């Protein structure tokens with residue numbers, strides 16, 4: 001039993017075979033798929049995927065940093081409105097990104113802080129994207145931990161010190177396909193962190209693990225990540241699955257309203 005804590009399976013890349021892809025995930029032992037939102041354009045498809053796969057696919061609500069521009073407040077009204085309307089697994093995907101575009105860095109920071117505040121208000125964890133901006137994001141999120149905020153740094157690719165600072169705040173590290181890439185160096189990092197604050201994710205359709213690197217990723221490929229993680233830890237795959245599943249459940253259920 002494993003949980004894919006981060007998969008955009010509602011995107012058009014899966015329009016031709018979504019049901020089959022979810023069957024494959026179930027056969028691989030994936031019991032739940034958590035879906036991070038991107039912006040107002042992705043909400044309908046995400047809700048549709050949740051409706052068609054009850055008990056399997058669960059929606060989050062948030063505005064992705066790569067969708068933040070000078071009109072972000074309009075987007076945030078939508079997010080806030082939805083959060084008031086029904087239950088979600090988390091506020092996500094939120095965060096910062098200095099890799100793709102630095103134009104709206106001030107807006108990114110403001111949108112991130114507003115959404116952390118929304119998560120505190122709704123008693124939800126946050127799912128954080130931070131690309132080339134881990135240190136900045138850690139410092140931005142830190143004040144909110146005093147208000148009880150928890151969450152995950154999704155697709156963690158930082159170093160040991162950054163991992164430690166994140167775990168000190170009670171946050172989790174999302175581990176996916178990058179772990180299986182030869183030069184990622186992430187295996188050395190996870191050896192140090194241990195399993196206590198790791199959760200599994202694919203980030204489907206992106207970041208497929210070896211041997212599918214460069215192809216479309218899907219939740220069933222999580223088993224390849226488990227194998228590499230178990231090898232890095234010197235543990236049995238079953239142990240890794242049990243522990244990370246427990247971590248995921250405690251992060252995403254303990255905060256629910």
Ligand SMILES: [Zn+2]
Nearest residue numbers: 006036093203
């Ligand atoms: Zn994502």
